[in-house]
Amino acid sequence: MQTPGYYRVEGPYLRLQGQLCCRCNAKQFPPNPTCRGCGSTQFDSCNLSGNGIVASFSEIGSPPAGHSYPFIAALVTLAEGMTIAAQLTDIEPEHVKIGMKVEMTTRRISETGPEGCLIYGYKFRPRHDCL
Amino acid sequence: MRDVFIVGVGQTKVGEHWGLGLRELGAEAILAALGDAGEHRTDALFVGNMLSGQLSGQENLATMLADATGLLPIEAVKIEAACGSGGAAVRAAMLAVAAGAAETAIALGVEKMTDVMPDVVTAALATASDHEYEAGFGLSFVGMAALIMQRFLHETGRSHDAFAPFIVNAHRNAMTNEHAMFHLSITPEQFSRSPLVASPMGLLDVAPVCDGAAAILVCSRDAIKPHHKPVRIAGSAIATDTISLGARKRMTWLQAAETSAAKAFQVAKLTPSDIDVAEPHDAFTIMTALTLEASGFAKPGTVLDMANAGAFAPDGDLPICTFGGLKARGHPVGASGTYQIVEACRQLRGDAGKNQIAGAKRAFAQSIGGHGAVAVSHILEA
């Protein structure tokens, strides 16, 4: 992802900025031009809490170039109801359980080379009160 | 719309073709399909392909292939639906003839995956998912399939080992397919022990990276010649679902597969029980299982039991992956959908050699893009 592409997703990537549908009040994340619930195109902005539970996970045997092991892909169901894809961090793969509580943390996702743009975004870690 | 028939089929061997690029692979399959039909020209060319731009630096692919095969100045376009591109090209060719815009047309699926390093291929395959909210986080295509399987195992309480029959079957069938990439039988024990790729999937859950091209020539009833062995496209439908896995209503149900299969059956005026042979999109063992259930070949929750009881073997109720499937024949991603049609067509012509399913009259083929984000279903009738 190059700089302008990253700049566009900064709100969602850095602070889980989502949409609040003006018509049906549903919260939506990631942002979408239309509301998946009612089709409206009018939204206010809202920041999600960052709390969620692990809906599925997978330990990846060969992390992508530029990433390190352990690389844990996951689907996280957020407190607001939607499910999103993200990496898990700060946890060993053998300790991950479907249903465990996690919270959003901002981490370095990737870089476009040693002289390129750094991409920061959300990952999920075990919730602090269950360390 | 008028009826459309397949009268020519051609395919290259699937494998790591160090000496052949997109041009050579595509031309071989196109010329083979034309030759099989005894034809030299066609009215239109639809090329199914996912990765030519990213991996070969080549877009405008259909033009390039029309040029390579002496078919200029015909209508030619590239059709892209991720790993369902091959199936989508078949539908596009069918629609051109059905609508009367062409008397004959070629659907080609072609993919060249081995010119670049593996991590470049991995990154390119991930473009089938949501770039900003899946691939952008380093989540690979294989990783997303693993998430579905992990969730499935959690919901059903089944074990990974229960998926072994799909791999045993595919590899056994490929042994007698000269075009298959692998001629290697796999035992259930080998399946259980295969090295971690993305938990819970091992190496043997995943179709290979490879090169290949397959083509069919379709035509109207009026254009059928006496020497042809026509197979009718009885049903054809495409349906879509959310691009990102998280947005699905249920992450372990492939709604697009269900919808497109149902629509194809409706058009064909047939039901799943009418099908003699099926070519599902077995890119991952979990996809094989879920697409068979979604398409109506197994009641939800029963597909693994059916597989373990031999239902999908050549002598079972519904033989699948009869030439090896994506797993053992190979999965040159944008081409697989056309390989499925070529293989199904050979079954219905009685031309399948050692892989023949006796008395096969109706076949079902399903080509899927993304993780069930787009599903292309075809029903063929002898």
Next chain:
Amino acid sequence: MKPDRAVGVWGYGAYVPRFRIRSQQIAEVWRPKGAASPPVLQKSVPSYDEDAITMAIDAARTAVRRSKVELASIGGIWVGTESKPYAVKPTATLVAAALGLPGQILSADIEFACKAGSLAMQMAVAGVGSGMLESAVAIGVDAAQARPSDILEYTAACGAAAFVLGPAAGAMAVIDETLSYSTNTPDFFRREGAAYPQHGGRFTEEPGYFHHTLTASRMFLEKTGTTAADYRYAIFHQPIPKLVERAAKALGFSQGQIEPGFCAKAMGNAYAGSSGLALAAVFDIAKPGEKVFCCGYGSGAGSDVFGFTVTDQIEERRDKQTVASYLANAVNLPGYGHYLRLTGAIRM
């Protein structure tokens, strides 16, 4: 230095990554048996997806949450660090975006080696105290660059501390006074483009650490008319424990006063995060009315001194997420190779 209007700390937050490498694991690679013991038991190590920016964001989120101030009221953000991922491009704006701070904001990165964090706090005091800003965020953070085989490898660690400052009325700790003393003393530095810093060995002690720490502290005590006995807690920058103990002793502070803030023993030196983390550890336990003495030191060189008086608001502004809880949440790395992998020291 005293601003026109009194300023206080409204919220604070800390972050220490979970990985640790024990000094013995480093010594086994570089030192013969029988060599002198390293100065600390272990140090914190960032995970491969962590850096100064991610740690700053984490600590700042905690501080802002605890402060309960409106985001819209935050008019300034300063991030002090010597391990900025971007040599040119502010960390502060990225942190501001992650926090959701308003666009109309004074944001800047500060560099003054290990006292960049305390300097950030002084900037925030000036901003709020002058009435220019309603509230401001000050962060000290580092993921320090450690040259393999060098003595500093044992202590160059990582961590972040963040503070939200606002008017004194309603704050959890009032800033009574602050003072800054600096000279041009090149005891430790890193050239543009160099991967690791250079240091002057023993030159960093007397002309560096002690001269500035003791001079600034004495100036501060004189200015405020206080002595060591007036303070319940004393914090010093913590390159190694021995230096802290000697500085404290020279100024008349006891072991009991410095112990609560002595994070370095468990985690090494968080550089620009060091004195801030110690301050956060003290805020975790301080009682209303208690006074805190805090002297940061940065090579190059200089010291910043603060005097705080804790208020009765302190209980409302802290919770279970203490510095001790971060220090306890420790995972020991299996070996030196894992440490090199995480810190990006292996050329690939």
